[in-house]
Amino acid sequence: MEIESLLSSLETSGHFGHILSIEESQVLYNSLLILQNENHFRKIYFWGKIFGCEKDYYIAFGYTKDAMLGRIYYYSMNCKTWGLLPQPTKNGMQLTPLASTKFIGDPTMVIDILIEKDETLIPSKRKQPEVKKLKEEDRLASTVHFIMNEVSVVPRGALFKRPDGVIVDNISFEGLSTLDAREIKSFQHVRVPTQKINTNLLTRHDYNYAIDFLDPLDLDIPEGCWMIQITPAEDMVILKSLYWPGFIFYHYLRNPKHGFIYFGHGKKSMDLPFMLCPFFTIN
Template sequence: MEAESLHLEVDYVGSSGTILSPEQKAALQTSLVILKNNQKFNRVYYWGKILGVKDDYFIAQGIGKDEMNDKTTLYSKDCVNWNLLPPATDAMKKTSRLAKGRFTGDPSYEFEHVEVKKTYGENDEVQEEEETIPIKEEDRLASVISDIDNDVSIVPRAAFIKRPAGQVVKNRSFEGLTVQEAAKLSSYMHFRDAVKLNEKTLLQRANLDKAIDFLDIIEEDIPKGSWSLQFERGSGLVTLRSLLWLGYVFYHVPGTRKFGCVYTGTGEKNQDLPFML
C-alpha cells in the first residue's frame, strides 16, 4: 500500500489481522516520506511485516521509473531507520530455500544447513561426508520477499499499462473495477513478467489488448482454489487472500482507484496447500 495513504488504507486489511499501532503508523508515515526524498524514489510502498522470533521486520519498497521492474527493497526493525536489502539472485534463492523454520529477527544471524554427500572410495566403499552450508538471514529475507512478489503480488486488470518501449506505468484512465468485474478472478493479474501468456495460442491472444493484457491472470493459478475472494462492507470492498502465502492480502474498493496489498506473516510458504484443497 502507498505510504502517502497508509493511515487510511491500513483499515481495509484490518479484518485480515493486519494491524499497526498508532506509534508504528506515525513512525512509518514520517520515515517513508523522508526515505522517498533521500533515495529519490517516485513512489514508496509499505510492503508488510515479516514476523520473527525475537524481532519483526517491517518492509518497504521504493519504485523508480518502471513500476514493475525498478524496485528497491528495504527493511526496518523500528519503523524509523531503513536498511537496503541485496537484490535476490537465483543462486541466493536456491540456497535460502534450504533454511527451515522462522526468522529470528537478527539480520546477521546465520542458518546452517548440513548436506550429506556420498562418495565411492576404493573397492566401491561408500563414504559419507558432511557439508555445512551457511545461509545469512538477510539473504533469506531478500529471497522470501522476492518469492512472495513473484508468486502472489497482484493488481486489478488495466491498473497498469505497458508502453511501446516496454516500460510499465500506472494507467491514468483506470477508474477501478465494477462490482461485477471485482467478483471474478479473471479481473486480477500477477504483477510480474508473464509466464503463461506466452504459452497461449495466437487464437487465444487475438482478443487481448497488448497494452493492458501483458500479465498472467490469477484464475489460471495452480492449484485451483489458492485464492479466497470476499466482499466486505456490502460490496464496498473486495479482499483477496492467498492460501499459498498465508498473510498476503490484496484489497480494492470497486469503482475507485484505491487498491493495494500487504503481507503480514512468518515468511513460510504453505507447502501443504495441494493436500488441503
C-alpha cells in the first residue's frame, strides 16, 4: 500500500486479523518517508510483513520511473533502518519452495535443504540425498519475488503503458464500478505478461492495449483461487489469494485508491487445487 494512505489503509487489513500497532504505523510511516527522500523515489509502498520465529521482516519497495519494472525492494526488522533486498538468485529460487521451516529472523542464517533424487528408481539404483545450503536473505528475496509475480494485483486501467514502453500510473483512472468489481477479469497481475496478446484480445470486446497489456486474473488456475468480497456499503472490494494466505488486495470503488498488503509466514498453499476440487471422476 502507498505511503500516503498507509495509516488509514491498515484498517482494511485489520478486518482479517492483520494489524500494526499505532506506534509501529507511525515509525513505519516516518522511516519510509525518509527512505523515499533519500532515494528520490516517485512513490514508495509498504509491501507487508513476513513473520519469523525470533524477528519479523518488514518489506517495502519504491520506484523512480517505471511503476512495474523499476521496483527496488528493502527490508527491515525494526521499522527504522532499511537494507536493500538483493535480487533473487538461481539457487534461492530453486530451494525456497523446498524449505519447510519458518523464517528465523536472521538474514545471515544458513539452513540445510535436503533434496531427494531419483525416487522413482528401484532402491538399489537410487542416489543418496543431496544437502544444499540456503541463506535466509536469499530465501526472503525469492519469497517476495514469488508473491509479487503470482498475486500482486491492480484494477484494470490503474496502470498505463506509454508508447515508449514505460509503465506509469494512469492519472485518468477513476476506479471500478460495483458491477465491474464483481468480475475477476477486472483485475490484472502486475508482472511481465505470460499470455499472448491475442489471448487478452479475444476475451474483451473493449480491448485497449494501453491498459490491457497485463494478464487478467480470470486466467489463473485453478478456477476459484481468488476470493472476492464486496463490503455491505458497496464502497470497497477486497480480494484474497488462497494460494498465498495473508495476501489482501483492496480497492475503493469509483475511486482510484487501491493497494495490497501481505502478512504471513511466506509459505504457499500447494494443496489448494486438491482443496478446491476434492472429488473427481475417472472415465
